[in-house]
Amino acid sequence: MEPSKLIQEYFRDANLPHIWCPGCSHGIVTRAITKAIDELGMDKDNTVIVSGIGCSSRAPGYMAFNTVHTTHGRAIAFATGIKMSKPELDVIVITGDGDASAIGGNHLIHAARRNIDLTVIVFNNNIYGMTGGQYSPTTPTDAFGTTAPYGNIDQPFDILKLAEGAGATYTARGTAYHTKQLISYISKAIKHKGFSIVDAISVCPTYYGRRNKSGSGVQMMVWLKDNYVDVKVYDKLPEEKRAGKFVYGEFYEQERPEYTAEYQKIIDRLRGEV
Amino acid sequence: MSNKITLMQGNEACVQGALYAGYRFYAGYPITPSTEIAELSATELPKVGGKFIQMEDEIGGIAAAIGASIAGTKSMTATSGPGFSLKQENIGYAAMAQIPLVIVNVMRGGPSTGLPTQSAQADIMQAKYGSHGDYPMIALSPMSVRETFDLTVRCFNLAEKYRTPVMLMTDEVIGHLRERVVVPEPGELEIINRTTSEAGVLRPRPYEKQPGEIVPAMSVFGDGNRAHTTGLFYNETGFPSNSTDNAKIMLERIFNKVYDNVDDIVQVEEFELDDAEIAFVTFGSTSRVVKAAVKALRAEGIKAGMLRAITIWPSPEKQIRELAQKVDHIIVAEQNMGQYVREVQRIVEGQARVQHYGRGNGDLIKPQELVALVKEVEHGTK
Numbered sequence A: 001m002e003p004s005k006l007i008q009e010y011f012r013d014a015n016l017p018h019i020w021c022p023g024c025s026h027g028i029v030t031r032a033i034t035k036a037i038d039e040l041g042m043d044k045d046n047t048v049i050v051s052g053i054g055c056s057s058r059a060p061g062y063m064a065f066n067t068v069h070t071t072h073g074r075a076i077a078f079a080t081g082i083k084m085s086k087p088e089l090d091v092i093v094i095t096g097d098g099d100a101s102a103i104g105g106n107h108l109i110h111a112a113r114r115n116i117d118l119t120v121i122v123f124n125n126n127i128y129g130m131t132g133g134q135y136s137p138t139t140p141t142d143a144f145g146t147t148a149p150y151g152n153i154d155q156p157f158d159i160l161k162l163a164e165g166a167g168a169t170y171t172a173r174g175t176a177y178h179t180k181q182l183i184s185y186i187s188k189a190i191k192h193k194g195f196s197i198v199d200a201i202s203v204c205p206t207y208y209g210r211r212n213k214s215g216s217g218v219q220m221m222v223w224l225k226d227n228y229v230d231v232k233v234y235d236k237l238p239e240e241k242r243a244g245k246f247v248y249g250e251f252y253e254q255e256r257p258e259y260t261a262e263y264q265k266i267i268d269r270l271r272g273e274v
Numbered sequence B: 001m002s003n004k005i006t007l008m009q010g011n012e013a014c015v016q017g018a019l020y021a022g023y024r025f026y027a028g029y030p031i032t033p034s035t036e037i038a039e040l041s042a043t044e045l046p047k048v049g050g051k052f053i054q055m056e057d058e059i060g061g062i063a064a065a066i067g068a069s070i071a072g073t074k075s076m077t078a079t080s081g082p083g084f085s086l087k088q089e090n091i092g093y094a095a096m097a098q099i100p101l102v103i104v105n106v107m108r109g110g111p112s113t114g115l116p117t118q119s120a121q122a123d124i125m126q127a128k129y130g131s132h133g134d135y136p137m138i139a140l141s142p143m144s145v146r147e148t149f150d151l152t153v154r155c156f157n158l159a160e161k162y163r164t165p166v167m168l169m170t171d172e173v174i175g176h177l178r179e180r181v182v183v184p185e186p187g188e189l190e191i192i193n194r195t196t197s198e199a200g201v202l203r204p205r206p207y208e209k210q211p212g213e214i215v216p217a218m219s220v221f222g223d224g225n226r227a228h229t230t231g232l233f234y235n236e237t238g239f240p241s242n243s244t245d246n247a248k249i250m251l252e253r254i255f256n257k258v259y260d261n262v263d264d265i266v267q268v269e270e271f272e273l274d275d276a277e278i279a280f281v282t283f284g285s286t287s288r289v290v291k292a293a294v295k296a297l298r299a300e301g302i303k304a305g306m307l308r309a310i311t312i313w314p315s316p317e318k319q320i321r322e323l324a325q326k327v328d329h330i331i332v333a334e335q336n337m338g339q340y341v342r343e344v345q346r347i348v349e350g351q352a353r354v355q356h357y358g359r360g361n362g363d364l365i366k367p368q369e370l371v372a373l374v375k376e377v378e379h380g381t382k
């Protein structure tokens, strides 16, 4: 079968097939990013994709842009240096829930606070996939992980609330099932001037699914379909119908001075170019 | 044309040297006694169109600095003590991914928070072995303010030439010392810029060395190479490879680009060694003390000399081995509990007696102590 146009144009087909398990939805989220890039007509040479470490963070190796696979948790910090050094580049960060909100949590909140023009896509599967299913900061309370054999007693993060509180200026959540919406949020996040973040709910049937008896990848996708509702719909639901539902949608959008632009003003002032 | 002469602090000379070398990006986190490097970088970089950012911690500092270098900008990060420990993981990343970067460590007393305002030379082994895994390291250690300037320039040159992280291992004494400095004119010191690959060309094998190259040319972001950088073992395509055969080849390349070029990288100063019977091996600020001691000993007719490692890593093996043929007794003087002495012992292989002199409590070694020590050695009491 002839590979799709999207694959031919935006993927390094020599590196395929990918390492992800059957039923893993990280591939769907990766495709959503390239689809958004395609729709925006972005220049591949001018686009940089930076990731940390994890199953999700292996995505850039398959993507035909300037790509950097860094160290666990540090993708946003590496990306900060890239963006500062060359603000004309479009810099997208691919990260996992653990990568972004556990080991990399400090970089996440401070990049959000600076409102530096990065687009962060969190492949959020509520588990540490790569290391074999340990609980992450987004694993629900009472769920199981290899390090939560008696049920998780941690309270999970809402990564978007965390980012908004820290100063992010665009936040949205999509899911691997609701791809049309996911693509449009990623597209808006890329276009947004400032720190933008998309929480992309992904599924890990191999570790999260197996431990929590959530079924196959397909069954987990059906679960996403049945349990995630658009925030606009959710807001109109009567209280009793909201119970147990999860929301996707756009949550926050603001214009605020962007970090590299503010820094450029200092340079211009000092060099008398203003 | 006459050179500018000015009173300068060691940390300031580091920043001025970096600017001279063409650095345009600094990222770090403040810590005594390195903070002036961050402060002066914040002041000076935007004036030349460069960028400064104070990150949320040292890990972020080195990560951002590596990111800027990957994007094509000469970059630097500086730290001390605990901050040096925090940078270690990404030092290994830069070594593995072959990213030019200058890391400055203005050493202070440790372990832990230790002695924030006292000098030490106790991160010598950490400089070489601090990150996990096998990798080579280039580290230079200045003994004066002017040399801090020169060696910072050299750190950038070596980093770019060999596509590798390079350390400037200075200390509180040199960092905060103020000395009269003759500032080099533009063009006076050599500046090496990285070799970059041709713009607009997709390179299927960006890590394949072309004839005449020491290291493969680097891709520049935005120039159309669209390369991949990773800390996993990669093959010549730049993409990960699990093959142990490939890992062997890549590891050897990372090592050999340094060890095949030690004659280019290693610099030493030999002081009164021609007829020496007893010699000091030392580096950095302690060399000042040793030099004074050697002069005092010579004044009394005792044939002492000094070998100063300007390049501490890779260590000057050839020079130390030659020294061991010449003298019976080597004293390794360093501000720590005994670190570089182990490297010297390894190289000397029993060809001369090797002894350590130093301490790690921040109390600087004094020339009189070294004079007394040599006399005791001469009288056979030590």
Ligand SMILES: Cc1ncc(C[n+]2csc(CCOP(=O)(O)OP(=O)(O)O)c2C)c(N)n1
Residues within 6 Å of the ligand: A053, A054, A055, A056, A057, A072, A095, A096, A097, A098, A099, A100, A123, A125, A127, A128, A129, A130, A131, A136
């Ligand atoms: C400093 C460091 N600590 C731990 C690890 C091991 N490790 C690799 S990936 C990972 C978790 C990844 O989880 P997540 O970010 O959610 O990505 P996923 O694999 O689920 O996509 C961990 C703990 C590492 N590589 N580096």
Ligand code: SF4
Residues within 6 Å of the ligand: A019, A020, A021, A023, A024, A025, A026, A055, A056, A125, A129, A130, A203, A204, A205, A206, A207, A208
């Ligand atoms: S372990 Fe989980 S996250 Fe990793 S590839 Fe497999 S399904 Fe995906």
Ligand SMILES: [Mg+2]
Residues within 6 Å of the ligand: A054, A096, A097, A098, A123, A124, A125, A126, A127, A128, A129, A136
């Ligand atoms: Mg995960």
